[in-house]
Amino acid sequence: xxxxxxxxxxxxxxxxxxxxxxxxxxxxxxxxxxxxxxxxxxxxxxxxxxxxxxxxxxxxxxxxxxxxxxxxxxxxxxxxxxxxxxxxxxxxxxxxxxxxxxxxxxxxxxxxxxx
Numbered sequence: 212x213x214x215x216x217x218x219x220x221x222x223x224x225x226x227x228x229x230x231x232x233x234x235x236x237x238x239x240x241x242x243x244x245x246x247x248x249x250x251x252x253x254x255x256x257x258x259x260x261x262x263x264x265x266x267x268x269x270x271x272x273x274x275x276x277x278x279x280x281x282x283x284x285x286x287x288x289x290x291x292x293x294x295x296x297x298x299x300x301x302x303x304x305x306x307x308x309x310x311x312x313x314x315x316x317x318x319x320x321x322x323x324x325x326x
Contacts, residue, residue, distance in 0.1 A: 251301040252294055252323035255309055256287040263314030264288045270312045276304045287319070298322065 259267045264282065268289060271280055279292035291309065295301040305320050 250296055251298045252292070252325070253301050253305070254321045254323065255291045255293055255305055256283075256319040256321070257289040257291060257309065257315055258286070258317040259288045260314045260316055267312055267314040270314075271309065274304075274308045274312075276308065 257267070257271075268280065268282060271277055271289065271291060276293050276295055277291045278294050281290050282288065283290055293301060293304055293309075295304050301320075301322070305318060309315060310318055
């Protein structure tokens with residue numbers, strides 16, 4: 212029997228699809244901060260000092276502009292979805308609010324677009 216891989220629900224009426232109203236955001240997903248229109252979207256891969264993952268995670272939960280935060284296994288310890296007014300503000304958020312957190316060793320930012 213093949214393993215079922217979890218992923219985002221499929222919207223629409225496709226056979227076997229999960230209905231739109233069945234999806235519930237997890238506890239790590241937060242609504243967009245007030246005043247942020249979401250013009251610039253980024254995903255920040257974050258490496259932490261050994262044994263500092265939980266402390267960094269807790270501190271990053273307080274950062275305005277981080278709309279999702281998830282722990283990872285592998286090369287990076289956390290991934291944050293960030294939104295800002297523009298890409299300059301997004302860069303400021305990464306440099307001033309994320310990289311400045313004690314225990315953050317390295318970041319890699321991927322910018323996103325909307326189709």
